[in-house]
Amino acid sequence: MDAQETRNAKDTAQRLRAICDEVSDRFYERADVVRTLVVTLLAGQHSLVLGPPGTAKSEMARELTGRVEGAAYWEILLSKFTAPTRIFGPIDVAALARGEYRQIYDGRATTAHIAFIDEIFKCSTAALNETLGYLNERIYHPESGGKPISCPLIGAITASNELPAEEDSAAVYDRLLVRIEVGYLADPSNFAALVRSAVRRPVASARTTIELAALRHAVSEGVPAVDVPDEIVDAVCALRAALRRKELVASDRRWRQAVGLLQASAYLDGRPAVAGADLSVLTHVLWDSPAERPTVEREVLQLVNPDAKEALVLADAIEELEAQLDAMAGQSREALSDWVIKKAHNKLAMAGKRLERLRAEAVGAGRSTAAIDRVTGRQRAVRARVLTEALGLDASMVRAQF
Known part of the structure; x- marks a missing residue:
């Protein structure tokens, strides 16, 4: 080039x-x-x-x-x-x-x-x-x-x-x-x-465009020219083996086509070679049923993103709290408040703080924050449910506390 x-x-x-x-x-x-x-x-x-x-x-x-x-x-x-x-x-x-x-x-x-x-x-x-x-x-x-x-x-x-x-x-x-x-x-x-x-007048914003010729050249010439190092090939082979142990099998054609996605990810970031961070796109490729996606995501992040891997562990704890809240439907306000004080409050607060640190570490290391941001959204959503359903508070009025 x-x-x-x-x-x-x-x-x-x-x-x-x-x-x-x-x-x-x-x-x-x-x-x-x-x-x-x-x-x-x-x-x-x-x-x-x-x-x-x-x-x-x-x-x-x-x-x-x-x-x-x-x-x-x-x-x-x-x-x-x-x-x-x-x-x-x-x-x-x-x-x-x-x-x-x-x-x-x-x-x-x-x-x-x-x-x-x-x-x-x-x-x-x-x-x-x-x-x-x-x-x-x-x-x-x-x-x-x-x-x-x-x-x-x-x-x-x-x-x-x-x-x-x-x-x-x-x-x-x-x-x-x-x-x-x-x-x-x-x-x-x-x-x-x-x-x-919905009630505000839209504000004109920047609108970047790209020429068709430039896009076609990127697809036909630029992306295929991105190098795929041996360590990436080894990581893909390790991922395939790990998924097979979970009885998740993708076709050889799908794996081969996925290499182009890795190259495209590196090209988009302006890099001449595929890096470990590009493997995260495979979380959208290697599952058939949505029920399989969390397993695929965990195996991928196990290889490439320790921050996101820990975030998914926190996500399990957050989902467990939400399940407990669902199970307590119909109980008295006193019982709900006691559960919040003894369990939900500290766990949600600690999860929120840890997610903030994980995101800062990921940004500092140049790693993707997509999974962390998604878990943070779930933490805030469960927090809002706890505030409104368990304590009877207005979640939009509570900021720093909890």
Whole structure:
């Protein structure tokens, strides 16, 4: 890579990082989601954002993909009745009147550089095979037959409220390398900010963009040029062995494609080689069921991030306290107050302080704080529940105490 290419790569990575920061500022508790979506796009792969309705999946995808200038963007909300022609191009009625069978591809998936597919698992049986070919091979077989059409798709962001229930949909699920779970806001302060934003006039904010040509060059040239040191290969092999001991097995294809994600993560950070911190993206790759994700996350963080590993241990203690609170529903205020004084107060306070120190240590060492921030959000959410349900206080009015 010559000097000019190096400068261009640095500028591309810098712009993408700025886009991550700006989009993350707009969507509370979504910094790790946004970064992972950008890394997936850089790797030329597809992602799934999985979560209940009303978690800003669609809006976040549009805000992110709209930052690529010059890109043909296409989106669709699928249903079981969506015909293949609605996805890839309707029949040209004027041509049909002349006895010619042609499709109109402009503005459809066939010509898109970036796609957003909502309710991906509601893909109709009629469209299934074409959708699989589109995602996996970037080709479309025209309705009239003939040579397959090559599609310029860089990557697709997909979304769903639920996992596939049918075997046919599971084939599409397998094509989505990255799977990201999102939920409702956990941190009470973020929820309060969300409520306030509904009644405040929006303020114009920075809007960094990137040229399509720069993104395509990064995907085809920049990311593959990132070095993968032997110690990273050893770490990936160790992770595979650890997950197999937990009876979590991913395909060889998925592991191979995951290497591109590691390279993309390093590229986004402006580094010439993959480092241990990049392995954290694998927490979104190596599980099939959401129930498996915590185990995958722990095994990954065991290798790369001791701060986050301890944060997950604290998360277990916090979840246990919340379970105890649920079990005490209907008990007297006196019993609840006694439980708070003897157990909940100290445990939550100590967890909060330790999480603050872990975050400071992670920032100082240049490590990701995503897992720590997520656990901190849960700590604050449980704290708010204890204040309101056990003590009858207004959580928004209590700051320093507890």
